[in-house]
Amino acid sequence: MIILMFGPPGAGKGTQAKLIEESRGFVQLSTGDMLRAAVAEGTALGKQAKAIMDAGKLVDDETMIGIIDERMEEPDCAKGVILDGFPRTVAQAEGLDALLSRKGKKIDHVIELTVDDQELFNRIETRAAETPESERRADDNAETLKKRLGVYHEQTAPLLPYYEEKGVLRKVDGMQGIDTVTAAINKILG
Numbered sequence: 001m002i003i004l005m006f007g008p009p010g011a012g013k014g015t016q017a018k019l020i021e022e023s024r025g026f027v028q029l030s031t032g033d034m035l036r037a038a039v040a041e042g043t044a045l046g047k048q049a050k051a052i053m054d055a056g057k058l059v060d061d062e063t064m065i066g067i068i069d070e071r072m073e074e075p076d077c078a079k080g081v082i083l084d085g086f087p088r089t090v091a092q093a094e095g096l097d098a099l100l101s102r103k104g105k106k107i108d109h110v111i112e113l114t115v116d117d118q119e120l121f122n123r124i125e126t127r128a129a130e131t132p133e134s135e136r137r138a139d140d141n142a143e144t145l146k147k148r149l150g151v152y153h154e155q156t157a158p159l160l161p162y163y164e165e166k167g168v169l170r171k172v173d174g175m176q177g178i179d180t181v182t183a184a185i186n187k188i189l190g
Helices: 013-024 031-041 044-054 060-072 089-100 117-130 141-158 159-166 178-189
Strands: 002-006 027-030 081-084 110-116 169-173
Touching: 002 013, 002 159, 013 027, 013 081, 013 110, 013 178, 027 031, 027 060, 031 044, 031 060, 044 060, 060 089, 081 110, 089 159, 110 159, 110 178, 117 141, 159 169
Parallel strands: 002 081, 002 110, 027 081, 110 169
Antiparallel strands: none
16 A cells, blocks of 8 residues: 655654554555665665765656655555655656556555644744753754745645545545544545
8 A cells, every 4th residue: 555645844744653653564655764764775766866965956756756666666565655755746756656566566545634724833943842842853943843834735735636636636625633533544544
């Protein structure tokens, strides 16, 4: 099973992906983690990605899709994967579809966690207030969230109609409690 998680920063995608991973034995594939692992392992694509990143550039779609392809071939991905943070553009979505088609696979579910922007700011403030300063994430502040939300609404949210047209997009009210959101996702996954 292949699941894509969408939603603005702070919507709970990572939390829900971890819960799916634990309950169903799927593997959460974070593009950032995959990039770091490919670079650390020194794979051909990892070396290519490192050269791009060292030059201060974003890793191109073709390289990223190649890294996802390599990772999905690992035995732990056989049961299912949850992609979090990819795709971010329609071009990436089309590239991912082409990759999966070559493998005889398809995206089973695209789950969008919907949360209004004000709630996201409330969550970031609460998390920052409840976390000791020494353990606080550098991006746990309103200014960073504002920038990340802008990028999400401008670049990633336009992907949602792409998946809606394919009939795989399911929306879950991310304003609810964690357990309620998890139950809604489990209902979608069957």
